[in-house]
Amino acid sequence: MTPAPEGPPLATLGDTLRGLRQARGWSLGELSAASGVPTSTISKIENGQMSPSLVHAINLAAALEANLGFLIDRGARPAAFSVMREGARPRLDLPEMGLALQDLHGDFAPGVLEARLGEIAPGGRSGDEPMTHPGEEICHILDGAIRFDIDGEVHDLGPGDTIHFKCSVPHHWENTAPRTTRVVWVFSDGLSF
Incomplete structure (x- = not known):
């Protein structure tokens, strides 16, 4: 690949x-x-x-x-549709979190949704402090295991599990698997039309 x-x-x-x-x-x-x-x-x-x-x-x-x-430097104008091929997705590495994100939405015209394929190294985590930001988040686990803490409520998720929450609620996550955890993340920016 x-x-x-x-x-x-x-x-x-x-x-x-x-x-x-x-x-x-x-x-x-x-x-x-x-x-x-x-x-x-x-x-x-x-x-x-x-x-x-x-x-x-x-x-x-x-x-x-x-x-x-x-x-991510896409070098192209936003489009009305986008096809992202495996191996051609722009990638953003965040080593301090043990996280690599691949862009799933490509050059699609910016709007409400963003989608990322996440690869979280063993022990990778969102940080020491809970985060908050605008919008909503959906995380679907493809492989491995992830623990989400949503405002003090802990959720251990495995392959096939999905979590959906409002990002204004303090939250953080960590990879609890002894191997790389793969997830699909979908983010909204909270805009309403």
């Missing part, structure tokens, strides 16, 4: 974030206030000195009303 393309270099990611921020006419401080991401962190991302954590990426995308795809 051909390796999936990786996300853009940090410099390209930083330029994309800066462009999205400037298109809104926002200063670093204004984006920080809207996203909850520290100004210093945004500056480091924009200057190619660090990659955002998944939580920061979600919060920046929500504040900028952008699809998480800004983290």
